[in-house]
Amino acid sequence: MSENVMTNPAEIVLAEGFSGVSQDWSADKQAFQVPWGKAMMWIFLLSDTFIFSVFLTSYMTVRMSTTVPWPNPSEVFALTIFGNHIPLILIAIMTFILISSSGTMAMAVHFGYRKDRRTTALLMLATALFGASFVGMQAFEWTKLIVEEGVRPWGNPMGAAQFGSCFFMITGFHGLHVSIGVIYLSTVAFKVYRGDFDKTGSYAAVEIAGLYWHFVDLVWVFIFALFYLW
Secondary structure (H helix, E strand, O other), X not given: XXXXXXXXXXXXXXXXXXXXXXXXXXXXXXXXXXXXXXXHHHHHHHHHHHHHXXXXXXXXXXXXXXXXXXXXXXXXXXXXXXXXXXXXXXXXXXXXXXXXXXXXXHHHHHHHHOOOHHHHHHHHHHHHHHHHHHHHHHHHHHXXXXXXXXXXXXXXXXXXXXXXXXXXXXXXXHHHHHHHHHHHHHHHHHHHHHOHHHOOOOOHHHHHHHHHHHHHHXXXXXXXXXXXXX
């Protein structure tokens, strides 16, 4: 029988200077094994959380402090379909698309654990397609507000001038994240289908992409609740 040899911490002698710091860091890495890509993604998402929190907090502050009436989102973001004036219909569809994309991304991660290359790649491409559809609808929404409603970052004919700057800043920053996510997921899906991760035996890249995409979807839920429903 093999014996487990335990090392007495008192017997561990680290070198002085930079070499000692390097050895100590390496020991911590062995005790707390987390892929570097995953750890860096968590750090990035944490910093991004602070940025979106500042944006949404600033939006709430501006809206509550302005003396000019704030435009009614139900009217601003309404569409006329077959003669019927339907409020927030486009936003509801966009939200449904992103929620659906979270489901396909979760399934992609599941099949990635099972090392099913084809299914994982297809589900990731479906998620990217959902994201591209969302960005396309957002472009239509921006065009309608700019061309038909006359909303600008520095002015707004429907009420408070700050509405335009808040809207374009918050939704534009989130749309940028979705666009980057579409490119990111498409790239990883291509590498999965090509079998690049079979060489390492790890599909951690799929899980990391899933973390990013779920974060983007969660941020939209807060934007939807605060900007469109409030």
